[in-house]
Amino acid sequence: MDPIIKKIKEFKKEDITEYEPYLMLGGGTPGVNLLRGENIYVYDIEGRKYLDCTSQSWALHLGYAHPEINQVIKEQIELSNHFHTGFYTVPRYLLAKKIAEIFPDNMNRVMFTIGGGATIEAALKIAIINRPEAHNFIALYAGYHGTSFMTTGASHPGTMATGKYHGGATLAHFSQNFIRVPGPYYYRPYFEVSNRDDAQEVDRRCLQELEMQIKYGSTGPVAAMVMEPLQASGGQIIFSKNYLKGVKDICKKHNIILIWDCIQTAFGRLGDWSAANHYGISPDIMVLGKSMGSGYPINAVVISDEIEGVKMDGIDLHTFGNNQVSQVAALKQIEIIERDNILGNVRAVGAYLKEELFNLQKDWPQMGDVRAIGFHIGVEFVKDPETREPDYDGCTKMRKTGFKNGIIFGVGGTGEGKAVLKIKPPLITTRDQADEILEKYTKTLEDVFGQ
DSSP states (O other), X not given: OOHHHHHHHTOOGGGHHHHGGGOOOOOOOXXXXXXXXXXXXXXXXXXXXXXXXSHHHHTOTTOBSOHHHHHHHHHHHHHOSOOOTTSOOHHHHHHHHHHHHHSOTTEEEEEEXXXXXXXXXXXXXHHHHHOTTOOEEEEETTOOOOSSTTGGGGSGGGSSTTSSOOGGGGGGGGOTTEEEEOOOOSSSOSSOOSOXXXXXXXXXXXXXXXXXXXXXXXXXXEEEEEEOSEESTTTOEEOOHHHHHHXXXXXXXXXXXXXXXXXXXXXXXXXXXXXXXXXXXXOSEEEEOGGGGTTSOOEEEEEETTSOOOOSSSSSOXXXXXXXXXXXXXXXXXXXXXXXXXXXXXXXXXXXXXXXHHHHXXXXXXXXXXXXXXXXXXXXXXXXXXXXEEOHHHHHHHHHHHHHTTEEOEEEOOSSSOOEEEEOOOTTOOHHHHHHHHHHHHHHHHHHHOO
16 A cells, blocks of 8 residues: 555544645635535444535536546546647547537537536636627626636525625725626525515516616626526525526527536536426536546537637647546546436436425425535525524534534535525435435434434
C-alpha cells in the first residue's frame, strides 16, 4: 500500500486539530468526515455507516466505487489522463456524439468545460455571440448558477433572501447585468394571489412579470434568460410544463436566448435524460455537469442547431476541458444507465418514495409540502400547515439528527434558513433501499418532532 493511502486510511478524528488550521473553505454545509463509499452507502473515519441521500452534491448517479466505472478509469489512465483542450482526442469525439444522441434531436453541438459557474459563463458568452446588440440577462428568484464573478449575479446567495446581505453580495458590482423575476413557487408564491393553490394563476402572474421586466425593466435588449427547469438549491421547486412553454414562447418573441441550467437534473435524476426530454421542451442552450462524470469533474454546454456556437478563437478555453478520464467515466455511465434501465428504476422507485412520503405527510403536518419527480425530491417543513410558515430550525434538526440515524440529507430553500429537506439518492437505489430511507427518515421525524 502506498504510504499516502496508508496515512489516509489510518487518519483518526483526534488528528483533525493538527491539520484544520491550514484549510480554508468558501462555503458548503459541513457534515461528517467521510473516508470511503460503496453503492449508496458511505463511511466516516470512525467507521460509521450512512445511507447517502445527497449523492454527494447530486454527482454520484451510480453510487460510490461502481466497479465498471473504476475499471474503465484504470484502463484509460494507462493510455492517458490529460491532453490539452487544443489536441483532438477520441474520448471527446465519442462523448460529444453520445450526448447529442440522448438529448433532444435539435441539441447536437457540445463543448466541454470544467466547473458549473464557468460553464454557465460559457453559455452566456454564446448568448452574446448570438445577440451582440444585447447586454442584459434575466434570472429567476431563488435561482442558483454558481459563485463566479458573473454567475453571482444570477444566484440567490448574493441577495437579501436570507434577511441580510452576505457572501456573494460583496461581488455584486461585477454582475450588474442581471435582472431577476419571480418563478412559480406554487406553495408560497412571491406575490398575493386570489387562491394560493391555483397553480395556473401563479404561472400566469409569473409569465406576466417576465414580459413586463423585458418591456419596462431592462435598459436595452436582453441577451439571454438563464434558469433551472426545476429549481434545486432554491427549494426543489418543480415548474409546470405550461410555465416552461410560456417562458420559451416569450423568449422567442423577444429574440432572447433561453439557457437551461440542467447541472443538477440531467443524466437521469428525473427518470429521463434531461428536463428537455421529460417535458418535451427544448431551450436554446443546455448546461450540464455534476453527475455527468460519475464523480469525475466534467461539464458541458449543448446548443441548439438554430444558434451559432463558439469558434476556436480563445473565447472559452480550459486547460482541463479535455480530461479523458472524466470523458470515459461519462461514457461508461451512460452505457450502464441505458443497459440496466436505470431511468426506469428512477421512475418506479421515485414514484414509490413520493407516494410513501405523501402517506407520511398525513400523520406529520410538519411536512408542509412534498415535491418530487423521480429522485429529485424535497420536503418543505413548516411550523403550521395552514399559515405555511417555514420551519428552518426543524429542517436543520432533521439533517443533524439524520447523521445520528445513519442517513445523510441535503437542505435547500431561501429565507432566514433552509426549510427544504432534500432526498436525492443515487439512481441505483432499489425498492428495498427506498424502504431503508423511509425507515430512517421516519425515525428522524420522531426524534425531532416527537411521537
